[in-house]
Amino acid sequence: MTVTLVVDGFTREVEGEVRDGSVLVSAPAWHTATGWQLKPEGLCRGDVCVPRSVLGDALVDGMVDVVGAGLALRRPVAFEPAAAIAVLADAPEDLAAAIAEGTAPAFTLPDLDGKPVSLADFAGKKKLLFAWSSW
Amino acid sequence: MFEELAADGLALIAISLDEDLDAARFCAREETTVPLTFTVLIDRDHQWAERYGVVNVPTTIWVDERDRVVRPPAIAPGDDKFIDFVGFSAEPHHAALREWVRHGTLPMADDEVQARRAAPDPRLQLARAERRLAMHLIRNGDSELGHAHLGEALALAPDDWTIQRGSLPVRGKDPFGQDFFDFYERWQAAGRPGYEP
Numbered sequence: 048m049t050v051t052l053v054v055d056g057f058t059r060e061v062e063g064e065v066r067d068g069s070v071l072v073s074a075p076a077w078h079t080a081t082g083w084q085l086k087p088e089g090l091c092r093g094d095v096c097v098p099r100s101v102l103g104d105a106l107v108d109g110m111v112d113v114v115g116a117g118l119a120l121r122r123p124v125a126f127e128p129a130a131a132i133a134v135l136a137d138a139p140e141d142l143a144a145a146i147a148e149g150t151a152p153a154f155t156l157p158d159l160d161g162k163p164v165s166l167a168d169f170a171g172k173k174k175l176l177f178a179w180s181s182w
Numbered sequence: 183m184f185e186e187l188a189a190d191g192l193a194l195i196a197i198s199l200d201e202d203l204d205a206a207r208f209c210a211r212e213e214t215t216v217p218l219t220f221t222v223l224i225d226r227d228h229q230w231a232e233r234y235g236v237v238n239v240p241t242t243i244w245v246d247e248r249d250r251v252v253r254p255p256a257i258a259p260g261d262d263k264f265i266d267f268v269g270f271s272a273e274p275h276h277a278a279l280r281e282w283v284r285h286g287t288l289p290m291a292d293d294e295v296q297a298r299r300a301a302p303d304p305r306l307q308l309a310r311a312e313r314r315l316a317m318h319l320i321r322n323g324d325s326e327l328g329h330a331h332l333g334e335a336l337a338l339a340p341d342d343w344t345i346q347r348g349s350l351p352v353r354g355k356d357p358f359g360q361d362f363f364d365f366y367e368r369w370q371a372a373g374r375p376g377y378e379p
Contacts, residue, residue, distance in 0.1 A: 053314060056229040123308035125315040125331065130324055134315040136307035137232055145233070146299045149292065151245040152233045156197065156223040159207050164223055169193040171247050173283055177196045177258075178231065178241040179216055181205040182347055182357030 051132040052113070054080045056155075063110065063131075070126045070133045071110040081135065083120065085109075090116065151176075183276060188219045192283045196220040197230055199239060199344050201317055201352055227317070231344055232310045235300055237376045238343040242275070244282065244289070252282070253289045254298045257377055270379045298378075309339035313349070320352060329353070340368070341375040 050063035050070055061076035074085035083090045089098040090105070097119050099106070105115030113133040117124030121140065126133040145152050151174075155165040166174070188194055196216040200206040203224060209215040210222045225231055234243055236255050244253035259265075259272045281287040290298075312335035319328030332349055339345045346365050350357040369375070 051318070053227075053318065056227060058318070121304070123304050123311050125308065125311035125334070127315060127319065127327055127331065130319055130322075130327055132315060132318060134311045134318070136304075136311040137302075139302035139304050139307065142233065142235075142302040142307075146235075146296065146301075149250050149295065151243070151249045151251050154230050154233065156225055156230060159210060159222050159224070164195075164221060166245075166249065169195070170249075172191060172193045173247060174193045174195060174245040175187075175279070176234070176243040176245060177194070177216070177220065178199060178225075178234075178236045178239050178243075178255075179196055179209075180199045180239045180344075180348060181202065181209045181215070182200075182351065 048131070051130075052076065052080050053132070053134040055135075055137070065128045065131050066107065068128045069107070069115075070113045070128055070131060071107055072113060072133075073110055077111040077116065081120075083116070085111065090119070183280075184217045184219045187279065187283050190283050194220040196222045198222065198224045199228060199231055199236075199348055200224065201226060201348070205351070227314050228310055228344060229314075232307060235302075236344065237306075237341070244279070251295060251299075253278075254295055256298075256379060258379070269374075269377075275379065300376075306339050306342060309335045309342065309345055312338065313345055317352070341372060343369075343376075 048064050049060045050072055052059050052061050052072055059080055061072050063072035063076060078084040083092045089096045089102060102119050103115065105112050105119045113126055114124050117135060120138060122138045123136040124133060151166060153166050155163050158164050184194055198206040206224055216222055234255060238257060240258055240260065241255045242258040243251060243255050246252050258275050259268050262271050265271060278289045282289060312331050316328045316331035316335060319331060335345050347357055347362055350361055355361040
């Protein structure tokens with residue numbers, strides 16, 4: 048079956064299942080969505096690996112338990128087994144690193160007609176970002 | 183003012199935090215809540231808001247030619263119409279903005295930019311993830327489960343306007359009515375957290 052995984056602004060239907068109230072996704076799907084790849088030594092991104100010894104409940108039959116992996120990677124996770132969906136927040140340390148660097152995080156958002164617009168489209172200009180709403 | 187600054191080379195990017203896309207379109211196009219010189223984008227999932235640390239509107243962030251944040255998120259009304267409620271004038275922000283666009287005068291030193299940025303708060307991030315989940319469920323017709331998760335988000339982030347006030351329409355409540363005033367009183371009593379010029 049498939050589960051819905053929402054990460055970094057992308058919503059993906061990925062291979063996985065709900066088992067005993069947990070949302071599990073296949074290791075390749077987890078890798079694609081989060082950049083963390085399951086290897087013999089553990090979950091790895093670039094040079095960094097979280098060893099299997101601390102992954103504990105994050106691995107179930109070669110699949111990734113989203114809540115367990117969120118705990119191991121210190122990423123807040125909201126999930127709903129009845130709808131087979133999980134949502135990962137950004138990693139707090141990634142946000143902290145962006146703040147420490149002082150750079151504006153890249154983004155791509157739709158305009159009012161649905162056309163995607165990126166921060167990079169305004170490269171070389173001064174930019175005023177203005178958050179607003181109808182309420 | 184914004185027409186002038188756009189002519190001076192400032193890119194104006196307005197990002198709506200509305201769940202209701204028609205409400206955002208109506209405000210932008212019919213009521214021109216946002217001046218027409220702005221490129222209007224929609225952050226329905228509040229992913230951008232999470233990444234930039236935006237917890238209220240109207241908030242501005244200044245980003246320079248090299249994509250460095252030179253003024254972190256701050257409350258920035260367009261005028262002084264609601265000054266009694268806001269508690270400070272819009273004018274110093276506008277004056278500083280003109281200075282920066284025309285003369286490159288930075289509004290604050292790098293260390294103050296850093297000091298003003300709130301550290302990521304995993305509890306608040308979980309609240310945003312719960313809200314994101316809730317909205318996905320509600321959009322897909324799973325109202326009961328969605329509202330249960332929205333309740334989680336509301337409990338986790340009692341002072342975040344984007345979650346508290348921003349969810350009033352989807353909860354069938356008026357964002358300009360009694361439920362908003364009740365939230366406002368509670369937030370005011372807590373010392374107006376997160377509200378700085």
